Amino acid sequence: MKGDSHRSAPGEDSLPSRPPEASDAQPTRFGTGGPDAQRVDDPAFVETSPIARSRIESILPWLHEASNPYWDWLCGSSEAARAQLNDWLSRPSSEFSEKRVVDVVDDGRLVGGYIALSGAELHACRKADLLAWMNSLRRKPDEGVMARMRQSRSLFASVQENEFYLSRLGLTPSARGRGMGRRLVEVCLRQGRGHGFHRFRLDVCADNERAIRLYRTAGFEITSEASVAGTAIRYCSMVASL
Amino acid sequence: MKRLTTEDVRGFLLEHFSTSIAANGLDPKTLGDDFDLLKAGVVDSLGVIEMISAVEQHFKITVDFEPMDPEKLTVLGAFSGFVGDNAVHHDTAS
Numbered sequence: 001m002k003g004d005s006h007r008s009a010p011g012e013d014s015l016p017s018r019p020p021e022a023s024d025a026q027p028t029r030f031g032t033g034g035p036d037a038q039r040v041d042d043p044a045f046v047e048t049s050p051i052a053r054s055r056i057e058s059i060l061p062w063l064h065e066a067s068n069p070y071w072d073w074l075c076g077s078s079e080a081a082r083a084q085l086n087d088w089l090s091r092p093s094s095e096f097s098e099k100r101v102v103d104v105v106d107d108g109r110l111v112g113g114y115i116a117l118s119g120a121e122l123h124a125c126r127k128a129d130l131l132a133w134m135n136s137l138r139r140k141p142d143e144g145v146m147a148r149m150r151q152s153r154s155l156f157a158s159v160q161e162n163e164f165y166l167s168r169l170g171l172t173p174s175a176r177g178r179g180m181g182r183r184l185v186e187v188c189l190r191q192g193r194g195h196g197f198h199r200f201r202l203d204v205c206a207d208n209e210r211a212i213r214l215y216r217t218a219g220f221e222i223t224s225e226a227s228v229a230g231t232a233i234r235y236c237s238m239v240a241s242l
Numbered sequence: 243m244k245r246l247t248t249e250d251v252r253g254f255l256l257e258h259f260s261t262s263i264a265a266n267g268l269d270p271k272t273l274g275d276d277f278d279l280l281k282a283g284v285v286d287s288l289g290v291i292e293m294i295s296a297v298e299q300h301f302k303i304t305v306d307f308e309p310m311d312p313e314k315l316t317v318l319g320a321f322s323g324f325v326g327d328n329a330v331h332h333d334t335a336s
Binding site: 093123124126127128130131132134135137138146149150153158 | 315316
C-alpha cells in the first residue's frame, strides 16, 4: 500500500562491524518461533523457539529499535510505540506476529532476529493491522496519529506481490559487531529463494549508513528515498534481484 | 427510513473514487464485486480509514468494523455488503 505506515530500520549500531568468525557460529542458532511456523532451511543454525510471553518480551527491544525512528514518531512516544508493537507481536494475523520472527539465539539467549514475508502475505497482514489499529483509534481517537499518518503518506514505496520483503532486522547490543547481522540477511535471502522469490525489498532509515552498507554488500541497491516534511525522518527503499 | 443497501454503498464508492479508478485505466462500470481497492492502488492504507469516514458521513451512519474479516476490508462487494448490513443510522440510533 502506498504510504504504508510501518517499515524496517535496523538501529545504526545494531549491525556488525566485521565479518562472521568461526567462533561465532557454534553457540548461535537462527530459527522461527511457534509450532506451526515454517522452519528456515539453514542446517547449521536452525532452532525453533517455544511460544511464550517471555519470548515476546525478548523480541520487543530489538523490534522496537528496528522500527525507529519512524515508529516512535508515528505513535507519539516510545511507550506508545512499544505498546503497539507488543500488541501486534501477540496477534497471529499481524505483520509483526511473533510467529513470523526468525530468532537469533546466542548461548541460549534470544539476541535478535528478523521478520520477512512475501508481498502478498504482507498486504494481507497490513489489512489486518490496519483494521485492528483503526478499530482501536475509533474507540480512543488520536488526531495526532492520524495527522502523522497523513504527513508520512508518501514515505514508503509500495511492495509488489512478487517481492520478498524484509520488514525488520535487529540485534540486541550484546550481539552486535560479531557478524550476526550479515548472517541474518543471508538466512533471510535463502528463506525467500526457498519460496521461489528472486526479488527482495526492504526499507531502511536513510541515516543508517552501516545498515545500508550491509544491505549493499548483500546485493541491495537504493531505488528511492523520501522524507517527512518538517522532520528529520528519511527512509530509503532498497531492492535486490538475486 | 429506506434501508441502506449494498448497491447504495457500492455506487457511492465508485463515484467517490472515480478519479483514482480512471487514473488506473479502469472503468467503474466494469468493476466486479471482487475488485480490491487497495490492491489496485485506488486507495492506500490511510485512504481506507478516510474511505470509511467518507461513507459514514455521507450516509449519516456508524458502522462497527470490529467483526469484519480484514481480508474483505478493501474488497468492493464485501465492504459494501458489510456496511449495508451493519449500518446504524444516526437518526435512529438510541
